[in-house]
Amino acid sequence: MKILMTASEAVPFAKTGGLADVASALSRALDQAGHEVLLVLPHYPQLLPHGARQRFQIEPIGEEFTLPVGPRKSKGSFLSAKLPNSNVKVLLVDQPDYFDRPSPYVFENIPYEDNCERFVFFSRAIVEVMKQFGPYDIVHANDWQTGLLPALIDIEARKQSADIQRTGTVFTIHNLAFQGRFWHWDMVLTGLDWKYFNWKQMEFFGDLNLLKTGIVFADMVTTVSPTYAREIQSPDFGWGLDPALSGRGDSLVGILNGVDTDIWHPENDRFIKCNFNAETVEEKKAICKADLQKTLGLPEKPDVPIVAMISRMSQQKGFDLLKKAGDRLLNNDAQFVFLGTGERNFEQFVKELAQTYPNRVASLVRFDEELAHKIEAGSDLFLMPSEFEPCGLNQLYSMLYGTVPVVHAVGGLADSVVPVSPETLAEGTATGFSFERYSTEAFLNAFEAALSAFRDPELWQQIRLNGMKQDLSWDNIANEYVRVYERAIKKHTK
Numbered sequence: 001m002k003i004l005m006t007a008s009e010a011v012p013f014a015k016t017g018g019l020a021d022v023a024s025a026l027s028r029a030l031d032q033a034g035h036e037v038l039l040v041l042p043h044y045p046q047l048l049p050h051g052a053r054q055r056f057q058i059e060p061i062g063e064e065f066t067l068p069v070g071p072r073k074s075k076g077s078f079l080s081a082k083l084p085n086s087n088v089k090v091l092l093v094d095q096p097d098y099f100d101r102p103s104p105y106v107f108e109n110i111p112y113e114d115n116c117e118r119f120v121f122f123s124r125a126i127v128e129v130m131k132q133f134g135p136y137d138i139v140h141a142n143d144w145q146t147g148l149l150p151a152l153i154d155i156e157a158r159k160q161s162a163d164i165q166r167t168g169t170v171f172t173i174h175n176l177a178f179q180g181r182f183w184h185w186d187m188v189l190t191g192l193d194w195k196y197f198n199w200k201q202m203e204f205f206g207d208l209n210l211l212k213t214g215i216v217f218a219d220m221v222t223t224v225s226p227t228y229a230r231e232i233q234s235p236d237f238g239w240g241l242d243p244a245l246s247g248r249g250d251s252l253v254g255i256l257n258g259v260d261t262d263i264w265h266p267e268n269d270r271f272i273k274c275n276f277n278a279e280t281v282e283e284k285k286a287i288c289k290a291d292l293q294k295t296l297g298l299p300e301k302p303d304v305p306i307v308a309m310i311s312r313m314s315q316q317k318g319f320d321l322l323k324k325a326g327d328r329l330l331n332n333d334a335q336f337v338f339l340g341t342g343e344r345n346f347e348q349f350v351k352e353l354a355q356t357y358p359n360r361v362a363s364l365v366r367f368d369e370e371l372a373h374k375i376e377a378g379s380d381l382f383l384m385p386s387e388f389e390p391c392g393l394n395q396l397y398s399m400l401y402g403t404v405p406v407v408h409a410v411g412g413l414a415d416s417v418v419p420v421s422p423e424t425l426a427e428g429t430a431t432g433f434s435f436e437r438y439s440t441e442a443f444l445n446a447f448e449a450a451l452s453a454f455r456d457p458e459l460w461q462q463i464r465l466n467g468m469k470q471d472l473s474w475d476n477i478a479n480e481y482v483r484v485y486e487r488a489i490k491k492h493t494k
Helices: 018-032 115-133 148-160 184-190 211-219 226-231 244-245 282-298 321-331 344-356 367-378 396-399 411-416 422-427 440-454 457-468 474-491
Strands: 003-005 036-042 059-069 072-082 087-093 138-142 168-173 207-209 220-223 253-254 306-310 336-340 361-364 382-383 405-409 434-436
Touching: 003 018, 018 036, 018 226, 018 367, 018 474, 036 115, 036 244, 059 115, 087 115, 115 148, 115 184, 138 148, 138 474, 148 168, 148 211, 148 253, 168 211, 168 474, 184 207, 207 211, 211 244, 220 457, 220 474, 226 253, 253 367, 253 440, 282 306, 282 367, 282 457, 306 367, 321 344, 321 367, 321 440, 336 344, 336 367, 336 411, 367 396, 382 396, 396 405, 396 411, 396 457, 405 411, 405 440, 405 457, 422 457, 434 440, 440 457
Parallel strands: 003 036, 003 138, 036 087, 138 168, 168 220, 220 253, 306 336, 306 382, 336 361, 382 405, 405 434
Antiparallel strands: 059 072, 072 087
8 A cells, every 4th residue: 555644743853742753653564564655744954853864864856846825826845755764755845934943833832823824835735745756545644734635635636636536535633632723814825715614614613723624524534542532522522623523423433552662662772771571670670760760869769669750741631630639649658750841830830849859859841852761661650640631652651661650541541551450450451540530539549549559569560560561562553544544545446
């Protein structure tokens, strides 16, 4: 199968969140399954790692092009590159006015004013890719930044090319909260007829909504866990798009994300003090723990649990619960580590915790990839009390690294973490602790149950090993996407 995968970010070219990990890992897994994959991304020169042009073999390819973006004509070109550790070809859409910026979507936490224009151009550039380098069996778009693409293919491109008539489209929602919602006059930028600006298609409470556009026009819609796929069809989790989502019926599919085990696995992780597996976890994870305590300036106490959070510091990620639980949380004999950035009040909260409890709390308000690996390898417990969570990746990393997750049972957290109970312990399936009701009390009860289990070495080892022995790789997941691709293609075969 010939697949065009497109996203607004992908590791190692640019990353702001989990989308970047998924876009690369899924492309690589599809390639390893024998499919021909082209990954199309914007070219963000300021975000490329040092030496990227040589390492990723970045060079010009194809013809320059001019595309309409509303009344403007914008010029662009393509650069070819290679996705490391794979045969995946990468095409970077080069347009310095739109993409030569210090971050993909925001500056100092404020979205760029021309985001709609930028990603309309990007979506039109992908249609240009289809014309110059196609045909493709499937075009797989991700999130609002490529939400216009299924509409452009359906409304315009299918009429212009017999090859594109047969192409199936798949649109994946990674987080419904980010919708690409713009002033209604930005409809002009899309170049599409105003007749599509209606409540069934592109309009949303008077605005243009690019996520909704992708949901409505794609042949198949996926999201990143089965539970989240069900949740977002209800008003509680649907962010106003539940009617559009439930209207897709069985064309909406939830597929749980996997782990890129080339990057995240304790047996081959190049960032950690000591590699380990299920057989050596007890001895060697202790070495990683001591190294983490030393790195963070915490007392080196092997019997005190390290409790970690690596997260965007926001209400969605449960930091409001954490703030309310602060005193009772810190009454427990444990060390805490927080890594991430986010809303100022939550950043300030974790900084103050570290100042108040310098021997028990380490707060690092930044993104640090190497330290994230050290934290997963050296911690005992990992907190993910998210208010909602489409999939989540850190609970998956945690289980592989023998770090037991404590999660709110929503979305992908409910699908991936099997809560400890007498039944799940007897079955050998228990991998963590969870709470159903989103409240401080429920969260603290789950956390304290986890601490109690930590003090029982035999029980703790059982839970830890259950998590480590799971197959969380992308190999099986890639096959699930292929089945979705086949359904999308079928809609265009007579």
